[in-house]
Amino acid sequence: MTQAVTPQEQTRRITHWIGGKPWVGDAARRGPVFDPATGTLAGEVDFATDAEVDAAVAAAAQAFPAWRDTSLARRTAVLFGFRELLAARLDELAALVTSEHGKVRADAAGEVARGLEVVEFACGIAQLLKGEFTEHASGGVNVHSLRQPLGVVAGITPFNFPAMVPLWMFPLAIACGNTFVLKPSEKDPSSAVYLAELAAEAGLPEGVLNVVHGDRDAVERILAHPGIAAVSFVGSTAVARHVYETAAAAGKRVQALGGAKNHMVVLPDADMADAAEAAVSAGFGSAGERCMAASVLVAVGGCGDVLVDRIRERVSGLVVGPGTDEASEMGPLVTAEHRAHVASYLDVGAAEGAKVAIDGRDHDIAGDPRGFWLGPCLLDDVSPEMRVYTEEIFGPVLSVVRVATLDDALGLIERNGYGNGAAIFTNDGAAAQRFETEVEAGMVGVNISIPVPVSYYSFGGWNSSLFGDLHVYGPDGVRFYTRGKVVTSRWHAIAAHHSSLAFPNAGGSDG
Numbered sequence: 001m002t003q004a005v006t007p008q009e010q011t012r013r014i015t016h017w018i019g020g021k022p023w024v025g026d027a028a029r030r031g032p033v034f035d036p037a038t039g040t041l042a043g044e045v046d047f048a049t050d051a052e053v054d055a056a057v058a059a060a061a062q063a064f065p066a067w068r069d070t071s072l073a074r075r076t077a078v079l080f081g082f083r084e085l086l087a088a089r090l091d092e093l094a095a096l097v098t099s100e101h102g103k104v105r106a107d108a109a110g111e112v113a114r115g116l117e118v119v120e121f122a123c124g125i126a127q128l129l130k131g132e133f134t135e136h137a138s139g140g141v142n143v144h145s146l147r148q149p150l151g152v153v154a155g156i157t158p159f160n161f162p163a164m165v166p167l168w169m170f171p172l173a174i175a176c177g178n179t180f181v182l183k184p185s186e187k188d189p190s191s192a193v194y195l196a197e198l199a200a201e202a203g204l205p206e207g208v209l210n211v212v213h214g215d216r217d218a219v220e221r222i223l224a225h226p227g228i229a230a231v232s233f234v235g236s237t238a239v240a241r242h243v244y245e246t247a248a249a250a251g252k253r254v255q256a257l258g259g260a261k262n263h264m265v266v267l268p269d270a271d272m273a274d275a276a277e278a279a280v281s282a283g284f285g286s287a288g289e290r291c292m293a294a295s296v297l298v299a300v301g302g303c304g305d306v307l308v309d310r311i312r313e314r315v316s317g318l319v320v321g322p323g324t325d326e327a328s329e330m331g332p333l334v335t336a337e338h339r340a341h342v343a344s345y346l347d348v349g350a351a352e353g354a355k356v357a358i359d360g361r362d363h364d365i366a367g368d369p370r371g372f373w374l375g376p377c378l379l380d381d382v383s384p385e386m387r388v389y390t391e392e393i394f395g396p397v398l399s400v401v402r403v404a405t406l407d408d409a410l411g412l413i414e415r416n417g418y419g420n421g422a423a424i425f426t427n428d429g430a431a432a433q434r435f436e437t438e439v440e441a442g443m444v445g446v447n448i449s450i451p452v453p454v455s456y457y458s459f460g461g462w463n464s465s466l467f468g469d470l471h472v473y474g475p476d477g478v479r480f481y482t483r484g485k486v487v488t489s490r491w492h493a494i495a496a497h498h499s500s501l502a503f504p505n506a507g508g509s510d511g
Contacts, residue, residue, distance in 0.1 A: 011041055011042065011043055011044065012043045012044075013044055013045075014043050014190055014213065015046050015213075016046060016048060016052060016056070016210075016211055016212050016213055017192075017193050017197070017209075017211040018052070018056045018207075018212070019207050020059075020200055020204075020205070020206025021206070022193075023052065023055070023056075024046075025046060025048075025049070025051075027046040027047065028049070029046075029047040030045060030047060031044065031047055031186045031215065032044060032045075033045055033100055033186075033187065033188065033189065033190070034335060034336075035099060035102075036100075036101065036102030036332040036333060037321075037323060037324070037331065037367055037368060037371045038322075038367075038368045038370055038371055039336065039368065039371050039372060042099065043190070045189045047186070047214040047217070047218065048213055048214040048217075048218040048221075049217075050221045052212055053212055053214075053218055053221040053222060053225065054221075056210040057181055057225055057227045057228060058227070059206070059207035059210055060152040060179035060208070061151070061227055062207055063179050063205055063206065064149075064151055064152060064179045067174070067177060067205060067208050068148075068149050068177045068178075070177070070205075075125060075174070075177070076125060076126060078199075078203045079119065079125070079171060079174075079202075081201075081202035082171070082202035082204070083120060085198045085201055085202055086112070086115075086195075087116060089198065090109060090113065091109070092194075093163055093191060093194055093195075094108035094109040094111070094112050094163075096163075096190055096194055097111060097112070097163055097188070097191055098323035098331070099190075100162065100189075100190055100191070101160070101162055101187075101289075101331075101334055102287070102331040102332040102333065102372070103286045103287070103289075103323055103331050104323040104325075104329065104331050105323050105324065105326070107285060107286050107323075108163075111163055112163050112164065115163055115165075115166075115168065116167070118167050118168050118171060118172065118455045118473045119167060119171045120455065121172070121455040121456055121473065121474065122171040122174075123175075125175035125478075128175075129478070129482070131144055131145040131146040132145045133145075137488070138504070140490050141488060141489070141490045142489050142490070143486065143487070144487050144489075145484060145485065145486045145487070146484070146485050146487070147479075147482035147483065147484055147485070148482060148483060148485060149177030149178040150253065150483060151179070151229040152178070152179050152181065152228050153173050153178045153179070153180055153181075153228065153481060154181040154182070154222050154230070155169040155170060155180065155231075156183045156231065156232070156233045156234075156235070157169070157182065157183070157185060157192070158235050158291075159185035159289075160291070160334075162184060162185060162188040162189070162191040162192065163192075166182055168472050168477075169473075169477075170209055172477045172481060173232075173477075173481045174204070174209060176478060176482050177482075178229075178481055179209070179210075180208065180209050180210065181211075181228065182211045182212070183212055183213070183214065183219060184211065186213055186214060186215055187334055187335060188334065189213050193211055196209050219243075223243060223246045223247045223250060224250055225250075229252060230252055230255075230480065231247045231252050231253075231254050231256075232255050232256075232472065232480070233256040233257065234257045234291070234472075235256075235257075235259075236258060236259045236392065237259035237418070238258075238259075239258075240258030240259070240466075240467050241256070241464075241467055243256045243467070244467035245467075253468075253480065254467065254468050255460075255466075255467075255468040255469075255470050255471070256467040256468055257291070257420075257459075257461065257465065258420075258461075258464055258465050258466065259291065259392040259394075259418065259420075259464070260292065260293075260392060260418050260461065260465050261295055261296060261389075261390075261392055261416050261418040261420075262282075262292060262293060262294050262295055262296065262418075262420055262422060262441075263294070263296045263297075263412065263423070264278070264282060264294040264296065264297050264422075264423045264424075265300060265406070265413075265422070265423065265435070266279075266297065266300060266307060266424075266426075267301065267303070267425065267428060267431060268301040268302065269426055269427045269428055272303065272310060273310060274447070275425040276311050277314065278294075278423075278425065278447075278449035279294060279297050279307070279311060279398065279449065280314050280318070281449060281450075282294035282423075282449035282450050283297070283396065283398035284315070284376040285450075286330075287330055287331055287332065287374070287396050288342075288393070288394065288395045288396035289333065289334065290450070292420065292450050294398065294449050295397070296389065296398075296399050296400075296401055297398055297399065297400045298403060298409045298412060298413075299400060299401070299403070300405065300408070301404060302402075304380070304400060304402045308378065308380055308400060311378060311398075312358055312378070315358055315363075315378070318363075318375075318376060320363055320364070320365050320366065320367070320373060321365065321366030321367040322367045325366065327366070330375075332373050333372045333373075333374055336372050338394075338395070339372040339373070339395075341395075342374060342396070343360075343361060343395075345377075345388050345391075345395075345397055346360075346361065346377055346397070348386075348387050348388055349382065349387075349388040349399075352386040352387065352388065354379045354381055354383075354388060354399070355379065355381045356377070357379065357380040358375075358378035360377035360396055360397075361374065361377075374396060375396070377397040377398065378397075378398050378400065379399045379400065381400070381402070382399040382400060382401050383401070384401070384412060389401065390416075406431055406434070410435070410438055413439055413440055413441065414439075416440075417463060418461070418463060418464050418465050419441045419462030419464065420442065420461035420465035421441055421442070421443040421444070421450070421452075421461065422435075422440075422441035422444055422445070423444070423447075423448060423449050423450075423451060424436075424439075424445070424446055424447075425447055426447070432447075440462060440463060441461065442460050442462045442465065442466065442471070443459070443461065455474060456474055458471035458473060458475060458476035458477060459471055459472045459473060459474070460472055460476070
């Protein structure tokens with residue numbers, strides 16, 4: 001298998017995957033791909049021109065009629081084969097994720113495993129695409145429904161989950177009979193090519209899955225391309241809004257998942273040790289580069305001091321180092337620019353009146369000093385008007401907001417504007433039930449800090465965290481990648497008579 005970039009290699013060119021094979025274009029523009037743990041250049045990725053995006057769409061369009069007409073049994077066989085290859089090579093893919101993103105190996109393996117769950121869900125497509133049938137809806141009239149693929153669809157995926165998010169999209173899309181064009185993040189692009197290679201090895205026909213790399217130019221061409229029927233996106237809220245508005249204006253179906261400011265609410269009756277450990281895991285895992293990371297810890301009724309003390313104690317021994325080291329609990333940030341941007345919020349918060357309770361810039365690092373390191377950071381006494389509260393930081397910066405009551409906590413979340421995920425830690429069942437009913441968020445955790453749904457539900461937020469009507473994967477994913485059709489039929493011999501010109505109704509003999 002031709003792998004785009006491996007951790008053992010030095011600088012290498014990362015190319016597109018179009019029509020079932022590597023696509024090497026002129027690449028007048030390329031982007032750097034770094035090893036975040038060492039700060040060294042690991043590869044260069046080709047940036048697609050409009051012509052290369054067009055070539056990928058053309059390959060997908062050419063493959064669509066035959067793939068649409070491929071039996072569900074055959075599609076399922078390919079997906080099962082892909083699932084087996086993905087499971088067998090999970091460690092290889094996880095190592096590739098670590099080499100370009102920087103997350104620790106256990107976290108990278110967990111990312112692949114969660115993507116694998118969606119592949120397994122897609123393997124049940126024959127059950128998921130079953131329609132409905134009604135006999136004798138009217139005299140001699142039968143009615144049935146079916147769901148059919150859209151055609152060529154596209155996915156634009158973020159750097160923070162370079163394997164998992166593509167796996168949330170293309171397996172289900174192709175299971176439904178569509179063909180796919182994937183534009184992964186240019187910061188860590190090799191995982192997407194590796195997935196395409198695995199799919200081809202599993203028997204996926206040429207052109208059904210294509211990968212093009214690039215920056216905004218490639219994205220804009222995808223959004224405007226008349227041959228693309230639907231676009232799935234995960235990224236920041238500002239870009240998600242642009243993707244939604246631009247693609248929808250071009251007549252496409254769109255699901256655009258945006259940013260987040262996930263709140264973790266802790267009531268005074270909660271197990272404080274458990275809550276503090278959950279806050280550390282949810283706030284600093286994957287260096288905080290998760291859309292489901294807990295970025296705001298809401299301490300209710302005076303429990304803030306004990307939470308801060310327990311978090312400080314846990315963080316003091318947290319190992320920050322290269323993802324290849326089994327002892328590392330948290331890796332570097334993805335780029336030097338992003339590390340500098342995240343670290344700047346410590347000064348911003350202090351200037352606005354927050355207390356820097358833990359300064360990750362001072363954390364001991366068990367790695368190459370050239371890496372893009374920032375240890376866990378905790379800002380205490382944060383208030384809702386501060387930038388560190390209102391803006392998505394997307395790094396290992398956890399803000400503590402102190403409120404008096406659960407009412408205050410619910411109001412805080414409602415006014416925040418995002419609505420991706422929210423969690424509550426409590427031993428009070430009534431309080432938990434009220435929280436899950438009233439909180440303004442699409443995904444809710446009760447004594448679970450990162451409430452990512454299992455594959456047979458759907459992932460998505462509310463408010464400024466989602467643009468579009470349908471969430472990703474699960475039942476919503478099937479609905480997004482298909483469109484419904486209802487067939488009304490009559491096959492008995494029709495006696496010669498004059499038909500009524502009235503609008504047909506279920507009670508009439510003519511239908």
